[in-house]
Amino acid sequence: MAYQAEYLSKLRTAAEAVKVVQSGDVVDYGFFNGKPVACDQALAARAGELTGVNIFTAVSLPPVPAVLMAPQAFTYNDLQYSQLTRMAAKQSPRVFYVPIVYHMAPRLLREGVGFKRNVGIFQVCPMDSHGWFNLGPQNSEARARMSADDVVIVEVNQNLPVCLGGAEESVHISQVDMVVEAPPEQRPFGAPPSQACPEETQIAHNLMPFIQDGSCIQLGIGGLPDQVGRLIAQSDLKDLGGHTEMFCDAYVDMIESGRMNGSRKDFDRGRVAYTFAIGGQRTYDFLHQNPACASYPVDYTNDPRVIARHDNMVSICNAVQVDLYSQVNAESNGPAQISGNGGMWDFVLGAQWSKGGKSFICLTSTHTGAQGQRRSRIVPTFAPGSIATIPRQMVDYIVTEYGAARMHGLPTWARAEAIIGLAHPDYREELIAAAAKQGIWRQSNKRG
Structure with a gap:
C-alpha cells in the first residue's frame, strides 16, 4: 500500500x-x-x-x-x-x-x-x-x-x-x-515480418557450415538474420546458445524448434542474454515473463570481454560496403548517415577473442539504388565522407552470396583477391583494374 x-x-x-x-x-x-x-x-x-x-x-x-x-x-x-x-x-x-x-x-x-x-x-x-x-x-x-x-x-x-x-x-x-x-491503446512497435531476398538466402546458406553444435549465436535485424534463424530451426544442430545485443524474431524460431537451449553456455546457461528486443507481437509475447530470456544492460551484453567468455561465439553482422582493403562501412552512404555502428565493434572483437569464435561481416554483392541503378557493394575505396565502421585489421570473415573468405593473415594483395572473388562477376574486372592501380594486385593473382 x-x-x-x-x-x-x-x-x-x-x-x-x-x-x-x-x-x-x-x-x-x-x-x-x-x-x-x-x-x-x-x-x-x-x-x-x-x-x-x-x-x-x-x-x-x-x-x-x-x-x-x-x-x-x-x-x-x-x-x-x-x-x-x-x-x-x-x-x-x-x-x-x-x-x-x-x-x-x-x-x-x-x-x-x-x-x-x-x-x-x-x-x-x-x-x-x-x-x-x-x-x-x-x-x-x-x-x-x-x-x-x-x-x-x-x-x-x-x-x-x-x-x-x-x-x-x-x-x-x-x-x-x-x-x-499512457493511453491503453499505446502499444510497442510491431516490426513487420522480414523477407530475405534470394541473395540473402544464399548468404545464410553460406554461413551454415560455420555453425556447430554448441555455438553461441549473435544476430541483428533484417531479412538475413531471420533467414539464418529459420535455417537453424530446420537444421539438425543442437544445444546452441544465444548472447546478443538484439533479440529478434529469429531467436523465437531457434528456441521453439529446440535447436537453441543454452545447455552448453559457459555462463547464463539455459538463457539467451540480450539488451533490447525489436520484433513482432509473437516475439513480445514470447519474452513476457519468460525465464529463458535474460535482459541485461549493454555494458554486460556488449562487453567484448564478456562475449569472449563464451566458447564458439558466432557473430553475424550486416554491412553497407566493403572496400578492397577489407575495411567495412556499416553505417553511411558517403557522408550521409544511414545507420550506426551500434554494437558491431563490440561483437566483432568479442567473437574473435572467444575460443573457437568467428565474426562474419555479411552483405549482398550489389545494391539497387532509388533510381533503379545497380551498384557493387564491394568498391575499390570508399567515397569521400564514408565511415570505416570496422578497420581492416579487425575483420575476420566477409560473406556474400558468392561465398565466404577469411581475412586474417592475408596481405593486402591476397585480401583484394579474396574480396574480388566475393563480388558480383559483372564487376570483377573493373575491381581487378582498380586493385592494380592501387598497388594491391599481383599479376599472378587468380582471376575470378
Missing part, C-alpha cells in the same frame, strides 16, 4: 510532467520501444515556449517523435539511425548522429562525460506489488541514463512485455520523480 500511495503522489498528466523541461535542457528519451509517446507529444506542444532543447535517444521507432516536427525548439540526437531517423534527417537540419562504442555508454553516463543530463523520460511496464517498474524490451543503458538525469519521468504502458533479468531490468518507484500513464 505504501508503494501505491507513493505512485499516486507522483502521478501526473503528460502535460503536467513535461513542464519541468526548460529551454537549453538535455532530455533523454528511452531507446527503442522505451521512447515516450504521450510525453513526447506533450513536450512538442510546448515548442512555442522552448528553445535549444537537446533530445538524446536511439533507434527511433514509430510513431514519429513529435519533437522532430519542431526543429526550432528541439535538436534530435540519435545514437543509431533507424529508417524513421533517416527520413527525419532529410527534412530537418536539427537531426544528428552520436558515434559511440555501445558497451561503454553506461560508464560514460555515470562518469558525467559529455552533456549534463536534465530530464529523462522512459516507457516502462506497470508497477508491480513491490514498487518496481520493469523496463520492458529495452534495457540497454536506461538505468545509467536515469542515474545521470536530474529528473526521471516514467510513462507507464500496460502493453509492454515484462522482460525478466538479467540485471538492471527494472526501476523502483523511489527512484522516479513523476509517473505518467
Whole structure:
C-alpha cells in the first residue's frame, strides 16, 4: 500500500510532467520501444515556449517523435539511425548522429562525460506489488541514463512485455520523480515480418557450415538474420546458445524448434542474454515473463570481454560496403548517415577473442539504388565522407552470396583477391583494374 500511495503522489498528466523541461535542457528519451509517446507529444506542444532543447535517444521507432516536427525548439540526437531517423534527417537540419562504442555508454553516463543530463523520460511496464517498474524490451543503458538525469519521468504502458533479468531490468518507484500513464491503446512497435531476398538466402546458406553444435549465436535485424534463424530451426544442430545485443524474431524460431537451449553456455546457461528486443507481437509475447530470456544492460551484453567468455561465439553482422582493403562501412552512404555502428565493434572483437569464435561481416554483392541503378557493394575505396565502421585489421570473415573468405593473415594483395572473388562477376574486372592501380594486385593473382 505504501508503494501505491507513493505512485499516486507522483502521478501526473503528460502535460503536467513535461513542464519541468526548460529551454537549453538535455532530455533523454528511452531507446527503442522505451521512447515516450504521450510525453513526447506533450513536450512538442510546448515548442512555442522552448528553445535549444537537446533530445538524446536511439533507434527511433514509430510513431514519429513529435519533437522532430519542431526543429526550432528541439535538436534530435540519435545514437543509431533507424529508417524513421533517416527520413527525419532529410527534412530537418536539427537531426544528428552520436558515434559511440555501445558497451561503454553506461560508464560514460555515470562518469558525467559529455552533456549534463536534465530530464529523462522512459516507457516502462506497470508497477508491480513491490514498487518496481520493469523496463520492458529495452534495457540497454536506461538505468545509467536515469542515474545521470536530474529528473526521471516514467510513462507507464500496460502493453509492454515484462522482460525478466538479467540485471538492471527494472526501476523502483523511489527512484522516479513523476509517473505518467499512457493511453491503453499505446502499444510497442510491431516490426513487420522480414523477407530475405534470394541473395540473402544464399548468404545464410553460406554461413551454415560455420555453425556447430554448441555455438553461441549473435544476430541483428533484417531479412538475413531471420533467414539464418529459420535455417537453424530446420537444421539438425543442437544445444546452441544465444548472447546478443538484439533479440529478434529469429531467436523465437531457434528456441521453439529446440535447436537453441543454452545447455552448453559457459555462463547464463539455459538463457539467451540480450539488451533490447525489436520484433513482432509473437516475439513480445514470447519474452513476457519468460525465464529463458535474460535482459541485461549493454555494458554486460556488449562487453567484448564478456562475449569472449563464451566458447564458439558466432557473430553475424550486416554491412553497407566493403572496400578492397577489407575495411567495412556499416553505417553511411558517403557522408550521409544511414545507420550506426551500434554494437558491431563490440561483437566483432568479442567473437574473435572467444575460443573457437568467428565474426562474419555479411552483405549482398550489389545494391539497387532509388533510381533503379545497380551498384557493387564491394568498391575499390570508399567515397569521400564514408565511415570505416570496422578497420581492416579487425575483420575476420566477409560473406556474400558468392561465398565466404577469411581475412586474417592475408596481405593486402591476397585480401583484394579474396574480396574480388566475393563480388558480383559483372564487376570483377573493373575491381581487378582498380586493385592494380592501387598497388594491391599481383599479376599472378587468380582471376575470378
